[in-house]
Amino acid sequence: MSENSPEIEDDTGSYESGLPGFLGTIDEWIARIEAVMLALGVILMAVNTCVNVIARFVFGEGLFFSGEINRILIILITFAGIGYAARHGRHIRMSAIYDLLPVGGRKALMIVIALFTSLVMFFLCYHSYGYVDTLQSRGRILPALGFPIWTIYVWVPVGFAITGIQYLLTAIKNFTSRDVYLSTGVVDGYADTESEV
Amino acid sequence: ANWRYAHEEYEGDVQDVFAYKFKEYIEENSDHTLQVYRFGELGESDDIMEQTQAGILNFVNQSPGFTGALIPEAQIFFIPYLLPTDMDTVVEFFNESKAINEMFPKMYAEHGLELLKMYPEGEMVVTLDEPATSPEEFSNKKIRVMTNPLLSETYDAFGATPTPLPWGEVYGALQTNMIQGQENPIFWIESGGLYEVSPNLIFTGHGWFTTAMMANQNFYDGLSDGDKKLVQDAADFAYTEILEHIDGLADEALAKIQKASDKVTVTRLNEEQIETFRARAPQVEKKFIEMTGKRGEELLNQFKTDLEAVQNN
Amino acid sequence: MAMTLMLIMIGLLLLGFPMMIPLITAAVVGFVMMFDGFGQMGTFVQQMMGGIRPASLIAVPMFILAADIMTRGQSADRLINMVMAFIGHIKGGLAISTATSCTLFGAVSGSTQATVVAVGSPLRPKMLKAGYSDSFTLALIINASDIAFLIPPSIGMIIYGVISETSIAELFIAGIGPGLLILVMFSMYCLFYAFKNKVPTEPKASWSERGRSVRDALWPLFFPVIIVGGIYGGIFSPTEAAAVCVLYAFLLEFIVFRSLKLGDIYKIAKSTGLITAVVFILVAVGNGFSWIISFAQIPQAILESVGVNEAGPVGVLVAICVAFFIACMFVDPIVVILVLTPIFAPAIQATGLDPVLVGVLITLQVAIGSATPPFGCDIFTAIAIFKRPYWEVIRGTPPFVFMLILAAALIIAFPQIALFLRDLAFAD
Ligand code: NA
Ligand code: NA
Numbered sequence: 036m037s038e039n040s041p042e043i044e045d046d047t048g049s050y051e052s053g054l055p056g057f058l059g060t061i062d063e064w065i066a067r068i069e070a071v072m073l074a075l076g077v078i079l080m081a082v083n084t085c086v087n088v089i090a091r092f093v094f095g096e097g098l099f100f101s102g103e104i105n106r107i108l109i110i111l112i113t114f115a116g117i118g119y120a121a122r123h124g125r126h127i128r129m130s131a132i133y134d135l136l137p138v139g140g141r142k143a144l145m146i147v148i149a150l151f152t153s154l155v156m157f158f159l160c161y162h163s164y165g166y167v168d169t170l171q172s173r174g175r176i177l178p179a180l181g182f183p184i185w186t187i188y189v190w191v192p193v194g195f196a197i198t199g200i201q202y203l204l205t206a207i208k209n210f211t212s213r214d215v216y217l218s219t220g221v222v223d224g225y226a227d228t229e230s231e232v
Numbered sequence: 233a234n235w236r237y238a239h240e241e242y243e244g245d246v247q248d249v250f251a252y253k254f255k256e257y258i259e260e261n262s263d264h265t266l267q268v269y270r271f272g273e274l275g276e277s278d279d280i281m282e283q284t285q286a287g288i289l290n291f292v293n294q295s296p297g298f299t300g301a302l303i304p305e306a307q308i309f310f311i312p313y314l315l316p317t318d319m320d321t322v323v324e325f326f327n328e329s330k331a332i333n334e335m336f337p338k339m340y341a342e343h344g345l346e347l348l349k350m351y352p353e354g355e356m357v358v359t360l361d362e363p364a365t366s367p368e369e370f371s372n373k374k375i376r377v378m379t380n381p382l383l384s385e386t387y388d389a390f391g392a393t394p395t396p397l398p399w400g401e402v403y404g405a406l407q408t409n410m411i412q413g414q415e416n417p418i419f420w421i422e423s424g425g426l427y428e429v430s431p432n433l434i435f436t437g438h439g440w441f442t443t444a445m446m447a448n449q450n451f452y453d454g455l456s457d458g459d460k461k462l463v464q465d466a467a468d469f470a471y472t473e474i475l476e477h478i479d480g481l482a483d484e485a486l487a488k489i490q491k492a493s494d495k496v497t498v499t500r501l502n503e504e505q506i507e508t509f510r511a512r513a514p515q516v517e518k519k520f521i522e523m524t525g526k527r528g529e530e531l532l533n534q535f536k537t538d539l540e541a542v543q544n545n
Numbered sequence: 546m547a548m549t550l551m552l553i554m555i556g557l558l559l560l561g562f563p564m565m566i567p568l569i570t571a572a573v574v575g576f577v578m579m580f581d582g583f584g585q586m587g588t589f590v591q592q593m594m595g596g597i598r599p600a601s602l603i604a605v606p607m608f609i610l611a612a613d614i615m616t617r618g619q620s621a622d623r624l625i626n627m628v629m630a631f632i633g634h635i636k637g638g639l640a641i642s643t644a645t646s647c648t649l650f651g652a653v654s655g656s657t658q659a660t661v662v663a664v665g666s667p668l669r670p671k672m673l674k675a676g677y678s679d680s681f682t683l684a685l686i687i688n689a690s691d692i693a694f695l696i697p698p699s700i701g702m703i704i705y706g707v708i709s710e711t712s713i714a715e716l717f718i719a720g721i722g723p724g725l726l727i728l729v730m731f732s733m734y735c736l737f738y739a740f741k742n743k744v745p746t747e748p749k750a751s752w753s754e755r756g757r758s759v760r761d762a763l764w765p766l767f768f769p770v771i772i773v774g775g776i777y778g779g780i781f782s783p784t785e786a787a788a789v790c791v792l793y794a795f796l797l798e799f800i801v802f803r804s805l806k807l808g809d810i811y812k813i814a815k816s817t818g819l820i821t822a823v824v825f826i827l828v829a830v831g832n833g834f835s836w837i838i839s840f841a842q843i844p845q846a847i848l849e850s851v852g853v854n855e856a857g858p859v860g861v862l863v864a865i866c867v868a869f870f871i872a873c874m875f876v877d878p879i880v881v882i883l884v885l886t887p888i889f890a891p892a893i894q895a896t897g898l899d900p901v902l903v904g905v906l907i908t909l910q911v912a913i914g915s916a917t918p919p920f921g922c923d924i925f926t927a928i929a930i931f932k933r934p935y936w937e938v939i940r941g942t943p944p945f946v947f948m949l950i951l952a953a954a955l956i957i958a959f960p961q962i963a964l965f966l967r968d969l970a971f972a973d
Binding site for chain 3: 243267269272273274275276279282283286288397398399401403404405407408409410
C-alpha cells in the first residue's frame with residue numbers, strides 16, 4: 036500500500052495579477068471569486084444530484100426543480116471557468132506548429148493569438164449581453180423554479196468580459212517582458228530551454 | 233422568396249406531414265420556396281420558437297405544452313378530460329371553438345407570433361408495466377412526463393408518481409424498470425418501439441396531443457394581401473390533409489404494434505372507469521388557474537362552453 | 546461557404562489558437578454570410594447556451610470529480626496493487642498489469658487523461674526499473690488509457706449520446722466488449738514485447754498477499770457495481786450514477802480510508818470545475834457552430850458531394866472512422882464529436898445504422914485520437930506529469946495505434962463485439 040499523499044497538488048493554487056497596484060488587487064480578488072464559484076458550483080451540483088437520488092428513494096419522488104438548479108450551476112461553472120482557465124493558460128490548443136517556432140516567432144504569434152482571442156471574447160460579451168436583454172423583454176420563465184430565464188444567463192457576458200481582459204493582459208505582458216507568456220501568470224511551458232530566466 | 237419552417241418532430245411524423253403539405257401548397261401556388269427543418273436540426277423546441285420570434289425562421293410548429301414558459305395559458309391542453317375523446321367531435325371542436333380560434337391568436341400575438349392553426353395529433357395513450365383501469369392501480373407507478381409542472385399535476389392527480397425524464401432516456405428507463413410507464417400518442421409508441429418495453433396500452437381518453445403552427449408576426453404583417461391569403465390557404469390545405477392523415481393513423485399504428493408483439497395488451501376504459509379518473513381532474517384545473525390567473529380561468533370557461541356546444545350538436 | 550468555414554477553422558487551429566476560437570470565428574463568419582451582418586448573433590449565443598443545457602451533461606463533471614477524488618486518495622492505488630498481486634509475475638506481467646489497471650480504473654474514470662495520471666504515475670517507475678524501454682512504457686500508458694474511454698463511464702459517450710439523442714445507458718454497456726477486446730490485444734503485444742526484449746519476470750505474490758490486496762481493493766471495486774449494476778438494475782440514470790459515485794468516493798476517501806482532509810475537497814472541486822469549464826465552453830461554441838452549418842444545410846451538401854449516401858452502411862462506418870481519425874490528429878476529441886456527428890447524422894439515419902454501434906466506433910476513434918500526434922491530450926498529459934519530451938512520448942505509439950485500428954475494423958466486421966452485451970442487457 037502506498038503511503039498517504041502528504042499534500043494534494045493544487046496547480047492553480049496561487050495567482051498573481053499582471054496588473055499594477057490597485058487594479059492588480061481587484062484582479063486577484065476576481066480570481067479568488069472565480070475559484071470559489073468553480074469549487075462551490077461543482078460541490079453544489081454533486082449535493083443537488085445526490086439529494087435528488089436520495090429523495091427519489093426515500094419519498095419515491097425526485098425534486099422537480101433539481102434539473103433547473105443543475106442547469107444554473109453548469110452555466111455558472113462554465114462562465115466562471117473560462118476566465119479562470121485563461122488566467123492559468125489552460126484552454127486547449129494545438130501547439131505543434133507554434134512550438135517549432137523560435138522564441139521571437141512564438142512571442143509574435145502569441146501576441147496575435149492573445150489580441151484576436153481577446154477581441155472575439157469582447158465581441159461575444161457584447162452579443163450575449165444583447166441576448167440576455169432580448170430574453171428579458173420576452174419574459175420566458177424557468178418552468179419549475181418560476182423565475183425569469185435571463186437571470187441565469189447574466190454570467191455569460193461577465194465571463195466573456197473577464198476572459199477578454201485576461202487575453203488582453205496576456206498580449207500586453209508579452210509586449211513588455213522578455214519571456215513568452217501563455218497567460219499573465221504562466222510562462223510558455225515546454226520547449227523551455229532557450230530564454231527563460 | 234425562400235421561407236423557413238421548423239417543427240419539433242422526426243421525418244414522417246404528423247408535424248412533418250403537415251409541414252410538407254404546407255410546403256406543397258405554397259410551392260405549387262406561388263414562386264416562393266419553403267425549407268423545412270426537422271427536430272434537432274436547429275435546436276430544441278424553445279430554440280426554434282425564439283428563432284421564429286427573432287425572424288430567422290418564418291414559420292414554426294410547436295406544441296402548446298412546450299410553449300408554457302412563454303404562454304402559460306397554452307398548458308390548458310394538459311388538463312385531463314377537457315377535450316372530447318372521439319375523433320369527429322374533436323375535429324368539430326377545433327373547427328368551431330371560440331377559445332382556439334379567437335382567444336389563442338390574441339395570446340400568441342402578444343409574443344410576436346401569428347397563430348395560423350391549432351390541430352390535434354393524436355389521442356394520448358398511457359403505457360404501463362401491467363394493465364390498469366383505475367387510479368388505484370396507478371399508485372406507486374413512476375410515469376415519465378415531459379418537464380412541465382401542470383402535466384406532473386395530472387399524473388399526481390391520477391395517483392401515479394410523475395417522473396420528468398429526457399426523451400432519450402425513456403426507452404432504457406422503461407426497460408430497466410426505473411420507470412413503469414409513459415404517455416404518448418399511439419404512433420409514437422409504435423415508431424419509438426416503446427411497446428417493446430412497456431407493452432400494456434391503456435386508452436384513458438384523458439387528452440389529445442395538440443400542436444400549433446404559427447408565423448413570425450412582423451414577417452406575416454409585411455406580406456402582400458395575396459401572400460397572406462396564400463399562407464392562410466396553405467395552412468387550411470395542410471389542416472384538411474392532416475385531419476385525413478391522422479384519421480385511421482392510430483388504428484394503423486395499433487395494428488402494427490399488435491403484429492410486432494404478442495405481449496401487448498389493449499385496455500380501453502369504459503365510461504364508468506373513465507369517471508374515476510375524470511373525478512380527479514378538478515385538482516389539475518385548480519392548479520392551472522393558480523398558474524395562469526384570471527385569464528386562464530376565462531380561457532378554461534370558454535373551453536368548457538365550446539365543448540358543450542359541440543357535444544350538444 | 547463550407548470551404549470558407551473549413552479553411553478558417555484549419556488555419557486558426559494550426560496557428561495554435563485556443564480551440565474555441567476557430568469554432569467561434571468560423572461560426573461568426575457563417576452567420577455573417579447567412580444573414581448579411583451581425584444581426585442574428587443572438588441565435589449563436591442561444592445555441593451556445595443550448596449546448597450546455599442537456600441534463601445528461603451533468604454526468605461529465607460528476608465522473609471527473611469521482612475519478613479525481615479516487616486518484617488523489619487511495620482507491621486507485623489499491624486497485625492497481627490488486628491487479629499487480631495477481632498478474633504481475635507472468636511474462637510481461639508489469640505491462641499487462643498496466644493495461645489491466647487502465648481497464649479497471651476505466652470503470653470509474655470517464656476520461657483518458659485521468660487514467661494516464663492515476664495508472665501511469667505509480668506504474669511507470671516500476672516498468673522502467675523492470676527493464677521496459679521508456680518509449681514502450683509511455684506509449685502503453687497513453688494508449689491503454691483509451692480503454693477507459695470505452696469502459697463505462699465515458700465522457701465521450703455522454704457527449705455523443707447528448708448530441709445524437711442516443712441512450713447513454715446503451716452506449717455505456719456497448720463499450721465493454723470493445724474495451725476488453727483491446728485489453729486482450731494489448732496484453733498479447735506486451736507478452737510478445739517481453740519475450741522479444743527478454744524482460745525479466747517479477748516475483749510472484751503469495752496467496753496471503755493476494756488476499757490482502759483483494760481485501761484492500763474491495764471497497765473501490767464497488768464503483769463498477771454502482772455504475773453498471775445501478776444503471777442496468779434500473780436504480781439510477783447515468784447522471785445519477787455519476788453523482789452516487791461522487792458520494793461513494795467521498796465516503797471512501799474521507800471517512801473509510803481517511804486519506805484526504807475535508808479542506809482538500811475545495812481544491813479537488815476547483816480542479817474539476819476548471820476541467821469542466823474548458824470542455825463545456827467547447828460544447829457550447831460547438832453547438833453554435835453546428836447550428837449554422839445545419840441552417841445552411843451544409844451536412845447534406847457535403848455528404849452528397851462525397852457520395853457517402855450511396856456507400857451503404859459499411860461504407861458510412863468506414864467513412865466515419867477515417868474522418869474522425871484524421872480530425873482527431875489535430876483537434877480535441879470533444880470538438881471532433883461536436884462538429885462531425887451532426888455532419889454524419891443524415892447519412893447514419895439514411896442507412897439505418899444502429900446509433901449505438903456508431904457511438905462505440907466514434908468513441909473508439911476519438912480515444913485513439915487522444916494519443917495520436919500531433920495533437921493529443923493524453924500526450925500532453927504524459928508530457929506534463931512524466932516530464933518527458935514530446936518525441937519520446939509518441940515514439941512507441943505506432944504498434945498500439947495499429948492494434949486500435951484493427952479493433953475498429955473488427956467491430957465493423959463483427960458488430961456483435963459491441964452490441965452483444967447491449968442486446969443481452971436490454972433483452973426482454
Ligand atoms: Na471509463
Ligand atoms: Na490526436
